[in-house]
């Protein structure tokens with residue numbers, strides 16, 4: 303009897319930490335994943351995920367996936383990023399060396415397989431690598447992957463044409479999910495063409511060549527690229543919804559999202575590695591407050607990351623289900639109507655973590 307009472311009490315306590323029955327919950331979740339099989343699609347639907355990728359490996363429509371998405375009330379989407387609009391972004395020699403080190407390119411040939419994995423995890427831990435999120439204060443970092451450059455009007459035109467081409471090839475798609483529109487060194491591209499554009503811009507604007515003004519130029523390039531993609535999508539079909547997660551971080555101005563022409567703009571408010579809760583709150587409030595600053599149709603969406611592998615990279619910053627619960631509650635308290643997450647598949651894979659998210663997500667409206 304006593305045990306049953308304790309269990310009942312535990313249930314009451316859990317219920318108390320959840321939003322009240324009719325209390326606020328996130329209306330939709332913006333994720334970055336494939337529709338997967340029926341079981342996966344059902345879990346996405348349970349969290350009220352807005353859209354999922356329904357293309358095959360060659361970015362052609364997969365009729366089976368599209369039918370599954372529709373059956374579960376999930377919008378078929380295509381993913382897009384700056385893959386080959388001009389050159390690959392160029393880093394400084396120091397940044398390139400750091401990137402190569404994080405990629406394990408200097409490892410001896412015997413460091414392969416499990417040993418190599420462990421070596422990489424150890425290196426990322428000692429380096430406090432944050433995987434494209436905000437580095438630890440004062441820590442130099444570069445993103446481990448190369449990213450295509452999107453600077454300049456030619457890259458904008460090429461990106462916009464490429465995206466529309468992908469949409470034409472996928473007529474059932476009603477959402478575009480943008481990712482990786484950022485710089486591998488978190489600041490800008492050092493290719494000679496881009497430095498020439500920077501110089502011309504500084505002259506036109508009458509600005510000195512300072513780090514701050516360089517940051518302004520490269521931020522303008524992000525804003526212009528998003529606008530070019532957005533306008534092209536809406537000219538093709540105004541009913542297609544465009545959303546994005548801003549990634550990797552842009553250090554001169556980490557929360558620039560309100561400037562972007564997007565229907566739903568997901569900005570990182572909690573990363574894979576635990577951030578102080580005051581920082582999560584401050585970021586979420588900034589995202590919500592700024593959402594209509596530049597575009598009346600835009601929705602600011604706080605983004606929360608979760609990946610259990612990150613706990614091995616830096617156990618000092620590991621996130622427990624309780625941490626996630628706190629983060630989601632804080633984000634909801636900021637007034638956010640929508641939530642964005644990655645990796646949704648890790649959330650689905652862990653029943654405890656899934657239950658935490660489900661508590662804060664509205665039931666599907668179907």
Ligand SMILES: [Zn+2]
Pocket residue numbers: 389390391392451452453491492493495496
């Ligand atoms: Zn460039």
